[in-house]
Amino acid sequence: MEQPLRGVKAGPPLEVVIFATMGRFCEDYHGGYWECVPCQWCIFIYRFTSRTLTLFPAQ
Structure with a gap:
């Protein structure tokens, strides 16, 4: 049985x-x-309503 990580808060x-x-x-x-x-x-964001993919480049 795996042990949970200690010190990592939920x-x-x-x-x-x-x-x-x-x-x-x-x-x-x-x-x-x-x-x-x-x-x-x-980051790419897929819009449900228009079915488009928007690109947000890092600045």
Whole structure:
């Protein structure tokens, strides 16, 4: 049986934090899936309603 990691406090899932942050600081984000591409450091957001993919490059 695996032991839980000691010293790591339970918190909200990372996705919840990311979606909440995007909703607060990015006026173009209104919910949807996101994907981070580490090699280019950008975020893609797929919009459900218009079926479009928006690119947010790193600044």
